Amino acid sequence: MTPEADIEIRITGVTHRYRSNVALESILLDLPKGQLVGFIGPDGVGKSTLLGLITGAKKLQTGSISVLGGSIDDAAHRRLICPAIAFMPQGLGRNLYSELSVRENLEFFSGLFGQGQEECDIRTNALLSATGLAPFEDRLMGKLSGGMKQKLGLCCALIHDPKLLVLDEPTTGVDPLSRRQFWALINAIRAEHPRLSVLVSTAYMEEAESFDQIVAMDGGHVIFQGKPAELKGQDRDLETAYRRLRAHDGFRLVSDQAPVRQINPNPVISARGLTRRFGDFTAVDNVDFSIHRGEIFGFLGSNGCGKSTTMKMLTGLLPVSSGEALLFGNPVDARDRRMRRDIGYMSQAFSLYGELSVHQNLQLHARIFAIPDREERIAELTERFGLAAHRDTLAAALPLGIKQRLSLAVAVIHRPRVLILDEPTSGVDPEARDVFWALLVELSHKDLVTIFVSTHFMAEAERCDRVSFMHAGRVLAEGTPADLIAAEGTGSLEEAFISVLETAEKPAPVVAPKVDFATKTKVTGQGIGRALTYTRREAVEVVRDPVRLAFAFLGSAILMLVFCFGISLDIEDLEFAVLDLSQSPESRAYTEEISGSPYFKQTPPLISATEGRRRLQAGDVSMVIELPPDFGRKQRTGEPTQVLATVDGAIPFKGETVEGYVAGLHQSFLDGQSRTKGEHAVEIARIEPRFRYNQSFESIAAMAPAMPAILLIMLPAVLAAVSVARERELGSVVNFYVTPTTRLEFLIGKQIPYIMIAYVNFLLLAAMIIFVFDVPLKGDPLPLALGAFLYVWATTSYGLLIATMTSSQVAATFATAIASVVPTIQFSGLLQPVSTLEDGAQLIGSLWPSSYFLHLNVGAFTKGLGWEALAPDILALACFGPALTLIAALCLRAQEK
Amino acid sequence: MQRLSCIFWLGLKEMMSLRRDWVMMALLVWSFTLAPMMEATGVATSVNNASIAFSDEDNSPLSRALATAFFPPEFQPVVQIEPGSGPAQMDAGEFIFIVVVPPGFEKDLRARRKPEIQVLIDATAMEQAGIGASYITNILGAEIRRFAIGVDLVDPPLVDVILRSAFNPNRDTVRFAGIVALIGQIMWLTTILTGAAMIREREHGTIEHLLAMPLTPFDIAAAKIWANAAIVLIAASLSLTFVMQGALGIEISGSKGLFLFGTALFLFTATALGVFLATIARSMAQFALLVMLIVLPMLMLSGGETPVEGQPDWLQVGTLLLPSRHYMAASQAIVFKGAGLETVWPEFIWMALLGAVLLATSLVLFRRSVE
Incomplete structure (x- = not known):
């Protein structure tokens, strides 16, 4: 037993559920100080959940975890100790920023821990040179190889000199040489800092042999804790020992036929000088190999070494840059559908439809291949691949091992002669892998299917008939596993691969980074520093993302043009037609009164009322005037008569405008008539409409200054919301969970660039109003400038608030767009002045920032108002920003659920 | 024949997938129920409750x-x-x-x-x-x-004008706003659904899976287009019957069938737009931003929000190239004025031509993007 004083982490009764799935159940564990503790087991046994809980990245549900002398569930303690913890989450570079360079990534993490520039430089340089990343410090993280991403992730974790280092599957998908170097680096660091505790999870059991302690997990339980040697006991290796501990899932394959080797001189698949370039990057470089009928050919290499690209070229998914890929002696042709019937392809990761059931997936593929004996084939595969029990389960809900079997069943449903499998078993537990390989062997031996499979598991490579080592786009060696081991004179295939790699590329020597600790200085104003660190990073990311950048700056300008040109309400040149049944000078005078105005344009006269109706219906005319047969006679004799004006009322706004025009023109006809008759003034009183603020009553003068109110809420809110949702979707939000960053620092830091972008947008829109639309700024610019700043603060905060409630970028975008545009149009007075709204709507309007900004902007531009009249709006706007930011901070989760 | 069957089954898969995507389902339901109702009853475009x-x-x-x-x-x-x-x-x-x-x-x-x-x-x-x-x-x-x-100051006027509001005697704004809102939602939703389906396929890596089978890019896009167009057409006809006619009491003067036929023609354009935007967007988030920048102007300039006569002359010519304008004009003629095919056929021809051009372009681009 570990003495009480040496216990760093104590886990008692921890149970964790994701909805109804139990990820961890009643975990009881003590972890010692200053040791390397490994958590082993395949995907989905609860390793990541447990590490997430220990670091505080995930919120504890039940039980308690004490870390570095206090409960991790206590927010105050968590803040206190998080500078001492470093967490590198699962997935290579998942917490790093692909748009940032290597150095910028490190500077970001350094800033989060409040290091000064000098300290940051010293530490960064030490880490970069120790890991051999120094020559690549300006390369974008997204462009690094897997091994380099892993090293950068480690550097970022070590930048603040932690006491507890937590690494979740740091070596998955990395080539064996990089993996070996990684462990050498960890050991060197531990030698330098003996008090450093390291927790690490891994799916490669063979790595765990050198750990101080291991915790073996299965199905949310700890099934073993102790030294590796104790677990291994009499067994050949840790994997065998692990299997012994586990319960079996029942499905066993009986068939185990002896291999039938018939090497056919004509290869099924062959590649000659196969090369693929992406721009100036060569992904696959002059690769040659040939695969024979019924053979299992393995491709061994790290992530990003060109395995998938080679396979895609063989399936015809990617055209070759040079060289040739032959299938049954014919060049691979993407357009040849018959050739594709010979190939079964299983792409990397699970690529079936998770939202369809197992049976539906099989049905869909059977139908696409038009298999004649569809039902029998599906039944056969369901039986043979052990899928019967899961027939109606959604594919997304299947355990990983069964998903892989389903993928394989789908890939062979059309009885292909060639099977191309791209890393089919990554993340699957050992038994499931065995079952999967038994199926492959059966397919190869019984059905004589040629199988081309890629993997990064050595144990799998050993089962292949022949393997090929691939690295950085080139095939380094090829042969049967036994031949390769013999050729390199090593004890295992892994060592053979490492030896080949070392010959090809001299590895950098491993040293622990030497940091002069005396430079560690406390920087004051850490909170602001952390917020600004986020600001800097966010700004760099936006600047490097062309679509977001275009949206940020061009979006508002384009929409402004569209709105202002498109939503003009000044209607002129409306087409009308006359049905003149009178054909008299008087009736013609009436028609001229109308056609003479700028509002109307006459179209050919009508011959019947039916025709008028038809033309109204087709939208050729907006109004039809009907003058009765006795119009002229009655006019002359002074009898009262009537004119019928039929207006197209389908578009209410247009119809009412036309009616207003007609009534006015009719009156002016009457006035003119009495004038010519010399009658005593018909006009007894004048009614003088005076359009205030906008004498000529051009709609642009009212429309243009109103538009910023909607544009400056929609676009900035969406951008701010996307920035938060994006961080959550890509996984980098974990940096906020496990560093000393507070919720307000995180939000305000991310908000600042968007406030600036939105403010530049405001200036742009204001300039457009003045120079493009010729609407002068009549009022005081200063209150307007201040109010606009407060408004964009409020709108970006609103975006953050919505983002805290949505889970994906898409949901955030649409939810924010709807939730910002709808209230602005309905309640802020954009189309309908606030004074005309019902009481309830007015109340909502008074709680909505756009109402105040609309009044402010229109007031300053068109009404010519100054400080005094605008002060109430500014005061109201000043409340929204801080209030919304605070609410968003309250709604933001500081830990993952 | 075999290709048609593939397109049919892939399209059916599309519908089953949508049923499980609750974000899109929520958007679909909102767009065809509450959103057009709020728009129809919320804002009166004529003088209403003026102070x-x-x-x-x-x-x-x-x-x-x-x-x-x-x-x-x-x-x-x-x-x-x-x-x-x-x-x-x-x-x-x-x-x-x-x-x-x-x-x-x-x-x-x-x-x-x-x-x-x-x-x-x-x-x-x-x-x-x-x-x-x-x-x-x-x-x-x-x-x-x-x-x-x-008080005998003047004589009564000799000519009186009788104003009659054709097609809408009560100057009802709900009918107009409701139908315009529905048309707007049809446009939004179709573009979003189709584009999102394309991108989801790409982000989940299933598109490669499909391309390795005896399917062409055309088959894949065609399946998405018919499936999403069918979904929107069904949703739109339900919304027309239950929300427009039912809840809002909107009277449809012309033939509902003709309106839905026009909608179907328009859907080719909108789905093609979705495929097009999905082809140029690198991620779902970029797609969402692009949709807002493209669809909003198309809607604003269609003549639904404000009359086309209000646009500057050069823009009036330009917007003839917007399928949304023809769809809006045809729909208004059918729904408000009871127009029949003899009246709206030119708009239908426009929509079919523009839709065909856009669809062909986006299919070529999509094909290029996956090859």
Whole structure:
């Protein structure tokens, strides 16, 4: 037993559920100080959940975890100790920023821990040179190889000199040489800092042999804790020992036929000088190999070494840059559908439809291949691949091992002669892998299917008939596993691969980074520093993302043009037609009164009322005037008569405008008539409409200054919301969970660039109003400038608030767009002045920032108002920003659920 | 035949997938129920509940009669304000209209001195100001004339104009706003659904899986297009029946079948737009931003929100190339005016041609992007 004083982490009764799935159940564990503790087991046994809980990245549900002398569930303690913890989450570079360079990534993490520039430089340089990343410090993280991403992730974790280092599957998908170097680096660091505790999870059991302690997990339980040697006991290796501990899932394959080797001189698949370039990057470089009928050919290499690209070229998914890929002696042709019937392809990761059931997936593929004996084939595969029990389960809900079997069943449903499998078993537990390989062997031996499979598991490579080592786009060696081991004179295939790699590329020597600790200085104003660190990073990311950048700056300008040109309400040149049944000078005078105005344009006269109706219906005319047969006679004799004006009322706004025009023109006809008759003034009183603020009553003068109110809420809110949702979707939000960053620092830091972008947008829109639309700024610019700043603060905060409630970028975008545009149009007075709204709507309007900004902007531009009249709006706007930011901070989760 | 069957089954898969995507389902339901209802009933584009004040410096029987001539729902009850306080109250946005009756108005009228009434209008209240001004002028004019005829100042006019509002005798705005909102949602949703389905396929890596089977890029896109078009067509016809006709009580003058046929023609354009945007966007988030930048202008310029006649001449020619404008025009003719195929066929031809061009372009681009 570990003495009480040496216990760093104590886990008692921890149970964790994701909805109804139990990820961890009643975990009881003590972890010692200053040791390397490994958590082993395949995907989905609860390793990541447990590490997430220990670091505080995930919120504890039940039980308690004490870390570095206090409960991790206590927010105050968590803040206190998080500078001492470093967490590198699962997935290579998942917490790093692909748009940032290597150095910028490190500077970001350094800033989060409040290091000064000098300290940051010293530490960064030490880490970069120790890991051999120094020559690549300006390369974008997204462009690094897997091994380099892993090293950068480690550097970022070590930048603040932690006491507890937590690494979740740091070596998955990395080539064996990089993996070996990684462990050498960890050991060197531990030698330098003996008090450093390291927790690490891994799916490669063979790595765990050198750990101080291991915790073996299965199905949310700890099934073993102790030294590796104790677990291994009499067994050949840790994997065998692990299997012994586990319960079996029942499905066993009986068939185990002896291999039938018939090497056919004509290869099924062959590649000659196969090369693929992406721009100036060569992904696959002059690769040659040939695969024979019924053979299992393995491709061994790290992530990003060109395995998938080679396979895609063989399936015809990617055209070759040079060289040739032959299938049954014919060049691979993407357009040849018959050739594709010979190939079964299983792409990397699970690529079936998770939202369809197992049976539906099989049905869909059977139908696409038009298999004649569809039902029998599906039944056969369901039986043979052990899928019967899961027939109606959604594919997304299947355990990983069964998903892989389903993928394989789908890939062979059309009885292909060639099977191309791209890393089919990554993340699957050992038994499931065995079952999967038994199926492959059966397919190869019984059905004589040629199988081309890629993997990064050595144990799998050993089962292949022949393997090929691939690295950085080139095939380094090829042969049967036994031949390769013999050729390199090593004890295992892994060592053979490492030896080949070392010959090809001299590895950098491993040293622990030497940091002069005396430079560690406390920087004051850490909170602001952390917020600004986020600001800097966010700004760099936006600047490097062309679509977001275009949206940020061009979006508002384009929409402004569209709105202002498109939503003009000044209607002129409306087409009308006359049905003149009178054909008299008087009736013609009436028609001229109308056609003479700028509002109307006459179209050919009508011959019947039916025709008028038809033309109204087709939208050729907006109004039809009907003058009765006795119009002229009655006019002359002074009898009262009537004119019928039929207006197209389908578009209410247009119809009412036309009616207003007609009534006015009719009156002016009457006035003119009495004038010519010399009658005593018909006009007894004048009614003088005076359009205030906008004498000529051009709609642009009212429309243009109103538009910023909607544009400056929609676009900035969406951008701010996307920035938060994006961080959550890509996984980098974990940096906020496990560093000393507070919720307000995180939000305000991310908000600042968007406030600036939105403010530049405001200036742009204001300039457009003045120079493009010729609407002068009549009022005081200063209150307007201040109010606009407060408004964009409020709108970006609103975006953050919505983002805290949505889970994906898409949901955030649409939810924010709807939730910002709808209230602005309905309640802020954009189309309908606030004074005309019902009481309830007015109340909502008074709680909505756009109402105040609309009044402010229109007031300053068109009404010519100054400080005094605008002060109430500014005061109201000043409340929204801080209030919304605070609410968003309250709604933001500081830990993952 | 085999290809058609593949396209059919892939499309069916699309529908099953959508059923499990709750974000899209929520968007679908919202877009065809609450969103058009809110739009239809929320904003009145004509004069409605307008705020009006009287600054009555005459206080005569005539001026008092004028103030009682304004009724809801067009106007709020008239508020009497202190003479001279009007401009300040208008600055604060309290009233859109202020009628100023000068001292001795009635006396001057009887003496044929042509007194003048001023109507102050807040010209920043765009949609209300113009129509409201002519309403008020007409109401005041009619009232004064009636008074003048009553006291024998003038003879009744010889010619009267009878205004008839064709297709919409009650000047109902809900019908118009409701149908325009529905059309807008059809456009949004189709583009979003189709594009999102394309991107989801790419992000999940299933597109490669499909391309490794005996399917062409055309088959994949065609499956998405028919499936999403069918989903939207079904949703739109349900919304037309239950939300438009049912909940909002909107009367459809023409043939519902013809409207849905026009919708189906338009859907080819909208789905093609979705495929196109999905091809150029690198991620779902970029797609969402692009949709907002492209679909919003197409809707604003379609003639639904404001009349096409209000656009500058050059823009009126340009918007002829927008399928949304033809769809809007045809729909309005069918739904509001009861037009038949003999009237709307030119719009249908436009839609079919533009849709075909856009669809062909986006298919070529999509094909290039996956190869």
